[in-house]
Amino acid sequence: MGGNVPERNLVEKIQAETDQIIELLRNLVELESPSHRKDLVDRVGALVLEHLGAQGFTPQVVSRKEVGDIVWAEWGDQEEGRILVLCHMDTVWEEGSLARNPFRVEDDRIYGPGVFDMKAGVVATLKIQEYLARGWICPRRKVRFLYTTDEELTSTHSREFIEDFARESDLVLITEPPLPGGDLKTTRKGVGSYVVKFHGKSAHSGLDPEKGINAVEELAQQIVGIHSLSAPALGTTVTVNVVRGGHAPNVIAEYAEATVDTRFRTLEEGERVDGELRHLKPHVPGIRLEIEGGIDRPPMVKTPRSEELLQSAQEIASELGFDLGEGESGGGSDGNITAALGIATLDGLGIPGDGAHAWHEHIEMSALAPRIALLARLIERL
Numbered sequence: 001m002g003g004n005v006p007e008r009n010l011v012e013k014i015q016a017e018t019d020q021i022i023e024l025l026r027n028l029v030e031l032e033s034p035s036h037r038k039d040l041v042d043r044v045g046a047l048v049l050e051h052l053g054a055q056g057f058t059p060q061v062v063s064r065k066e067v068g069d070i071v072w073a074e075w076g077d078q079e080e081g082r083i084l085v086l087c088h089m090d091t092v093w094e095e096g097s098l099a100r101n102p103f104r105v106e107d108d109r110i111y112g113p114g115v116f117d118m119k120a121g122v123v124a125t126l127k128i129q130e131y132l133a134r135g136w137i138c139p140r141r142k143v144r145f146l147y148t149t150d151e152e153l154t155s156t157h158s159r160e161f162i163e164d165f166a167r168e169s170d171l172v173l174i175t176e177p178p179l180p181g182g183d184l185k186t187t188r189k190g191v192g193s194y195v196v197k198f199h200g201k202s203a204h205s206g207l208d209p210e211k212g213i214n215a216v217e218e219l220a221q222q223i224v225g226i227h228s229l230s231a232p233a234l235g236t237t238v239t240v241n242v243v244r245g246g247h248a249p250n251v252i253a254e255y256a257e258a259t260v261d262t263r264f265r266t267l268e269e270g271e272r273v274d275g276e277l278r279h280l281k282p283h284v285p286g287i288r289l290e291i292e293g294g295i296d297r298p299p300m301v302k303t304p305r306s307e308e309l310l311q312s313a314q315e316i317a318s319e320l321g322f323d324l325g326e327g328e329s330g331g332g333s334d335g336n337i338t339a340a341l342g343i344a345t346l347d348g349l350g351i352p353g354d355g356a357h358a359w360h361e362h363i364e365m366s367a368l369a370p371r372i373a374l375l376a377r378l379i380e381r382l
């Protein structure tokens with residue numbers, strides 16, 4: 001394509017709608033949607049349905065009992081295959097977070113619970129659908145849009161659905177937040193989570209402590225060993241982050257438990273840690289160990305096809321007038337699921353900002369138009 005002129009025009013056209021885009025973002029952020037609150041997440045789904053209906057789409061709803069209903073829609077009837085665009089409507093923020101951290105624009109930053117992860121990505125996805133309907137984007141392939149509702153709970157209730165849709169697609173674009181600086185996420189670590197349970201025996205800590213088996217003592221001894229399963233050189237981390245145990249200061253602790261979070265670059269490493277955790281041996285005589293959990297998400301690794309996708313994205317970005325880098329995320333996403341099926345996946349196509357899952361979470365307002373334009377052109381060119 002000869003050109004910077006038409007490309008810049010697209011950014012300008014989108015820029016001219018900034019007020020509308022921010023209003024849509026405000027509406028989405030002000031509908032708080034913690035993953036475990038089906039009633040609240042469904043309000044976001046209703047807004048998405050209404051918006052898509054108004055654009056001439058016929059969105060489909062997949063009802064879920066425990067989490068919000070999934071929404072999806074498809075555009076086009078081209079023979080040439082299909083692109084899947086994937087985003088999630090749930091956030092990690094509890095109801096009431098908005099009161100402490102209201103939606104607001106300060107200079108170039110837009111703040112609010114879930115704005116970065118990933119209500120802004122939902123807005124980008126909705127705008128792409130709008131631009132398809134307006135004829136601003138003319139893709140070669142069919143484009144399917146999927147709005148899930150339990151990504152922040154590792155997508156248990158949408159996983160099968162994501163996998164089926166990914167298998168029916170040639171490539172997957174994920175509008176999750178990018179890395180700091182706006183870089184795309186071309187690799188993601190895999191994630192495992194566990195609860196290790198220690199069963200001991202209670203006794204009076206003063207009268208007959210020798211009759212007890214102290215589960216908290218066992219837990220304390222295990223933590224250091226569990227952390228030592230990390231392999232920093234390989235990028236493997238294993239951390240205990242929540243512990244619980246005992247019930248009274250003068251009772252030998254009968255029970256204790258520890259959560260274990262693990263991140264790894266290769267499935268082999270994930271399986272190594274999984275195996276070691278399952279073979280932990282008690283230090284304190286008489287303790288019984290129990291372990292729950294496992295690998296939630298396999299790692300997203302780079303493939304020749306995902307490298308090609310990245311290059312296309314970088315070319316488009318430079319036509320649009322900005323640089324686009326790439327990198328690794330320690331956090332998992334639905335990209336781990338689709339990439340594990342061997343479907344080329346490009347992740348981090350949302351709006352640049354910072355502070356996912358933190359109170360200073362924000363996006364950069366001036367990045368809205370260029371990033372939505374990037375997504376538009378990617379869909380067109382791939």
Ligand SMILES: [Zn+2]
Pocket residue numbers: 088117118151176177333
């Ligand atoms: Zn997310």
